[in-house]
Amino acid sequence: MIKKILFNYQNKSQLIIAMIGSFLGFTFLVTSIHYLIRVNEFGEGEEILGNNTMIIQKKINNFSSLKMTKNDFSEREIESIQKENFVEILQPILSNNFDVALQTDSELVPYLRTDVFVQSVDNEFTKIDSAKWKWAPGDEFVPIVLPREFLVMLNTFASAKGIPPISDDLAKSVGFKFTLTSPGKKEFEKVRIVGFTNEVSAILVPETFMKYGNLNFPKGEPAIITQLMLTVKEGLFGEFENYLDKRNLESKENSMIVGKLKSVAGTLFSILIAISVITVFLAGLVLVQYAQLLISRNEYEIRTLLRQGYSPKKVINSILLYFIKVFAVISAASIIAFGLLKYFIDKLLDKGGIQIDSGFTFLSVLAVILAFVIYSIVNYFNAKRGVLKTQ
Amino acid sequence: MKIQFNNVVPIPLNGIQHSNKSIWGNSFSLLKGEKVMLNASSGKGKTTFTHTLAGIRKDFNGSIRLGEREITSFSPEEWANLRRNHLSFVFQDLQLFPQLTVEENLNLKNDLTDTFATAELKSMLEELEIIDKWSVPCGILSMGQQQRVAIIRAMCQPFDWLFMDEPFSHLDEENTQKALALIARRTKNIGSGFILTTLGENHNFSFDRELNL
Numbered sequence: 191m192i193k194k195i196l197f198n199y200q201n202k203s204q205l206i207i208a209m210i211g212s213f214l215g216f217t218f219l220v221t222s223i224h225y226l227i228r229v230n231e232f233g234e235g236e237e238i239l240g241n242n243t244m245i246i247q248k249k250i251n252n253f254s255s256l257k258m259t260k261n262d263f264s265e266r267e268i269e270s271i272q273k274e275n276f277v278e279i280l281q282p283i284l285s286n287n288f289d290v291a292l293q294t295d296s297e298l299v300p301y302l303r304t305d306v307f308v309q310s311v312d313n314e315f316t317k318i319d320s321a322k323w324k325w326a327p328g329d330e331f332v333p334i335v336l337p338r339e340f341l342v343m344l345n346t347f348a349s350a351k352g353i354p355p356i357s358d359d360l361a362k363s364v365g366f367k368f369t370l371t372s373p374g375k376k377e378f379e380k381v382r383i384v385g386f387t388n389e390v391s392a393i394l395v396p397e398t399f400m401k402y403g404n405l406n407f408p409k410g411e412p413a414i415i416t417q418l419m420l421t422v423k424e425g426l427f428g429e430f431e432n433y434l435d436k437r438n439l440e441s442k443e444n445s446m447i448v449g450k451l452k453s454v455a456g457t458l459f460s461i462l463i464a465i466s467v468i469t470v471f472l473a474g475l476v477l478v479q480y481a482q483l484l485i486s487r488n489e490y491e492i493r494t495l496l497r498q499g500y501s502p503k504k505v506i507n508s509i510l511l512y513f514i515k516v517f518a519v520i521s522a523a524s525i526i527a528f529g530l531l532k533y534f535i536d537k538l539l540d541k542g543g544i545q546i547d548s549g550f551t552f553l554s555v556l557a558v559i560l561a562f563v564i565y566s567i568v569n570y571f572n573a574k575r576g577v578l579k580t581q
Numbered sequence: 582m583k584i585q586f587n588n589v590v591p592i593p594l595n596g597i598q599h600s601n602k603s604i605w606g607n608s609f610s611l612l613k614g615e616k617v618m619l620n621a622s623s624g625k626g627k628t629t630f631t632h633t634l635a636g637i638r639k640d641f642n643g644s645i646r647l648g649e650r651e652i653t654s655f656s657p658e659e660w661a662n663l664r665r666n667h668l669s670f671v672f673q674d675l676q677l678f679p680q681l682t683v684e685e686n687l688n689l690k691n692d693l694t695d696t697f698a699t700a701e702l703k704s705m706l707e708e709l710e711i712i713d714k715w716s717v718p719c720g721i722l723s724m725g726q727q728q729r730v731a732i733i734r735a736m737c738q739p740f741d742w743l744f745m746d747e748p749f750s751h752l753d754e755e756n757t758q759k760a761l762a763l764i765a766r767r768t769k770n771i772g773s774g775f776i777l778t779t780l781g782e783n784h785n786f787s788f789d790r791e792l793n794l
Binding site: 495 | 678
């Protein structure tokens with residue numbers, strides 16, 4: 191009966207306009223948060239190196255080939271890059287100054303032996319469990335990260351021998367070993383592949399193994415630092431790229447493109463989130479204003495109910511329940527609209543060759559639930575103030 | 582529930598000299614079950630009196646006690662409980678819901694307190710000769726018919742006191758007598774009292790007490 195008295199005789203046009211505004215705001219909000227998360231996740235999982243991790247080196251030109259310019263980094267240069275705003279973490283990549291060969295050590299794969307180039311990076315750049323990315327003399331295995339190109343080469347070789355190709359997972363269980371040599375000295379170390387990378391062309395090993403090799407099998411020439419590994423701060427790829435151009439440095443193009451795309455898309459979605467939040471806020475204000483108008487238009491009805499002995503709590507709860515239903519309709523409609531939008535956007539991205547996770551992101555749905563809860567709380571206090579004022 | 586007035590003067594009537602027979606500025610008690618007539622001409626504060634006792638107006642000096650409590654100390658929820666179980670009103674402006682039917686107006690109160698069965702409600706309407714208006718919206722009833730609906734609605738709850746502010750102003754003498762008989766029977770059944778404000782007419786009812794303004 192209270193519902194009939196308070197809501198049945200109201201002009202609903204303002205409510206419908208506010209509901210449409212909120213629905214659009216909620217839909218943009220959930221969509222932009224979802225795609226911001228998906229953009230940031232893009233490319234994760236396939237790569238063992240952390241997000242936004244780049245390897246930089248000096249550009250090689252004809253003068254470098256003639257040894258007229260240096261292509262290694264001095265300590266001063268490293269310190270200078272370290273101070274740049276876009277740098278989150280920066281470490282030099284250590285290269286081997288000893289002879290090392292990798293050979294297969296399993297009956298599952300054909301015999302292959304090749305001299306290799308190894309590099310070491312700090313564990314903070316990789317997604318490998320730190321307990322797995324360590325080595326000490328006497329350990330059973332040296333953990334390594336294998337360039338994916340190396341596995342392709344191995345599979346090409348296997349095909350030529352009529353052996354089935356090796357998957358990433360199988361490669362991790364195949365036996366390999368390193369042969370470390372120096373004049374009059376030879377040592378074998380078993381190797382276990384813990385991941386793959388598209389970013390680095392050398393085999394990655396823990397720093398302790400690199401130091402062990404350089405110390406015990408030295409070639410006599412001092413090791414130089416020709417590459418640096420760094421993590422670029424989220425959204426600062428533009429600054430990073432400008433710096434590389436200015437300082438005649440270069441990075442692998444594909445990771446730069448992905449990074450830049452993520453940076454641009456991330457910025458766009460962040461702007462969309464800001465616009466959505468403003469829309470949700472404004473639509474919320476219109477809804478609150480509608481609720482205030484409803485209370486004020488119903489002043490006689492509310493006052494009469496209270497004078498007949500209706501509890502203020504009961505009247506407040508009736509108003510609250512009505513608006514909770516309104517907010518629930520808005521939230522449900524926006525989640526359904528988001529589901530439809532997502533279906534078409536994902537299809538479009540897939541067509542364009544961008545495969546992203548097709549699941550719903552928890553945070554985006556949580557944002558709608560949060561907006562719903564905030565709307566309800568604001569409306570509760572609004573109704574309480576309005577009803578208690580109408581005595 | 583005893584009602585105790587101690588030197589109560591509504592703030593708008595502060596500058597006026599009140600006689601020693603007036604309820605304003607004097608002290609008196611109203612005991613449970615008393616049938617009281619408040620007699621005064623227009624503009625003397627009859628509605629102010631009813632609204633003050635209903636907790637609607639708080640602009641007065643002095644003190645009013647309902648039972649053991651100061652009237653100003655009740656919270657909104659306590660007022661709701663009082664208006665549901667202890668104090669009933671027939672306001673001068675009736676305060677019906679014009680868009681609701683007679684049935685809905687009565688049930689709005691009756692459902693809250695579970696006092697009467699539908700047959701009892703209809704019987705009261707019949708007694709006051711408006712049973713044919715059961716399904717008619719109150720907004721299209723005459724003022725006299727609306728007054729009778731408001732009186733029956735005031736019966737639909739338990740109460741210690743019934744406050745009526747000129748409840749028969751639009752009723753002829755015959756209908757007034759019928760309404761008064763209904764009120765007297767109901768108050769007798771539940772052992773409660775009432776205060777009826779009038780413009781001087783006692784409607785041939787023998788009141789326990791008469792108050793003046």
